[in-house]
Amino acid sequence: MHDSVDYDYVIVGAGPAGLQMAYFLQQAGQRYIVYESEDKAAKFFQQHPRCGRLISLNKKNNFFEEEEFNMRHDWNSLLSEDKEMKFTKYSDDLYPQAIHLHQYLNDYANRFHLNVKYNTKVEKISKANSTFTVRTEDREGRTTSCAAACVLMATGAVTENIPVEQIPGLELADTYSKHDMNKDLYKNKMILIIGGGNSAFETADYFSGSAGIVHVVFNKRIQFAWDTHYVGDLRAINNNIIDMYHLKSLHSTIGSQVVKIVKNEAGKLVVTFRDLNTHWDVPGWLYFDMEYDHVISCMGWKYVNTQVFNESIKVELVKGGRYPKLSNCWETDTENLFYIGSAMAAIDRQSASGFVHGFRYNIRTLFHILEHRLFKKPLPHLTLPRKI
Incomplete structure (x- = not known):
């Protein structure tokens, strides 16, 4: 569809949000890449929370067997077709250790062979007409650039x-x-x-x-x-x-x-x-x-690094400069530049968007929106019997 670009989608960050979007794009056979500055996925959870204990529930036993019901009480698992790829198999604790989430997310990336390029930092993102240029640098100082139709920022908590x-x-x-x-x-x-x-x-x-x-x-x-x-x-x-x-x-x-x-x-x-x-x-x-x-x-986090964008890209900040201003489909003021993951809570505070159990569904929704916008694929829908 977009022959003038190297990738239809570039994802910045291989945390839970980046991996979740990568999974949907992989299943759809799209041209995408995930750039991750660290040597592993979700490196954040090797050090945070500092005490090592997550506050996201891992409630394994819920009496009922329905999978969707049980997912409501599993706040850490990503969505996939593999019913065995659940975080509940990594810990029995109600409030599990963060290191177990780190291991789970890396196993998830490997299990589905997601296209993640590690040790690669995104240095600058610019846009001309409808095409983004993403410049990266690896650990040896080598720089490369790629062209993309859509950029998804999955950088999570960027700075304190x-x-x-x-x-x-x-x-x-x-x-x-x-x-x-x-x-x-x-x-x-x-x-x-x-x-x-x-x-x-x-x-x-x-x-x-x-x-x-x-x-x-x-x-x-x-x-x-x-x-x-x-x-x-x-x-x-x-x-x-x-x-x-x-x-x-x-x-x-x-x-x-x-x-x-x-x-x-x-x-x-x-x-x-x-x-x-x-x-x-x-x-x-x-x-x-x-x-x-x-x-x-201990005054919280900022979820935007404006230094990564050049003057051709506009990202307005809200909530004391901590969050990006987003539309109702998590798009910034720059067309086809989106924030996914915990930054989605900027407009969805009343929902569960603050962690995986909420934004995994937001990301699935955004995936369908983008597939419709960029490739004219129909949105998921049900046709109900017509009442006579």
Whole structure:
């Protein structure tokens, strides 16, 4: 159909979203390639979550035998024709270890012989008329380019959200991805964790038994998954610190705003907070300082790397610059440039798009949309008997 291009589809990233789309394209016999900068698929799950435990359910026993019903409780498996290629065969744990998901996804890529080119980083994506040019570089520094009709960004969590421009001194803090996991270093120390999501409370829980005092600070109301029904909000398995706080066990949460961080002569980190006191006779800000041995920034992720696009491609950012602006079919402002995977949650917060059990179906839907758009294939449909 598109003889002027090398590939009809280029997928950037071999995480669960990239592999799921690659599977559908492979089954359809399309010309596609997946570029992955690492030497294996889903390398993210070798290191994240930092504690090693997923918060995606792996509920194997559900009483009923219907496969579709059971898939609703299997939050990690990708879709395929092979009924044996299920994540439930890799772990019996309700909250499994991330390393098992890493192994499963690599086995999935190998089982279906998906066209993944590893150790190949996408350096720049440009577009002229209706054709994308994707320039890549391998580990030896060799660069190549290919032409594509459609580009699917499956890059997942790209970088941590570290707003140093908003909090002077934030560069003095450790980050979720890079903080030392040796609990002995934090023994009987004062730790401040900045953030109100799963990464912040996962970190707080991890150090709760070794640290003297752990404070978790956030400047807006915590979104609990049991209230919002969104899987990406704070899950019960991570909120032990809140339990300890209410049981007066030293660890605590602080509903304040971090203003700045400075290091004093003793090497401690002095953090300035502020609270808006609306109940005062003259409402105003209350400022106070606290001293910590360690400060760890756990403020979530950004899902877009705008540096990979040249000026011919427009990707508008939303939600504080963390997500791409997407249409109702997950397309950016640039035609035939899509984001798939966890970035799909930018427009589907009320659904399950935050992880595999939701976006695997989104991706299947997008696959059919693209096949219809690019190759005029009919959309899946059912013809019901006409009522007379």
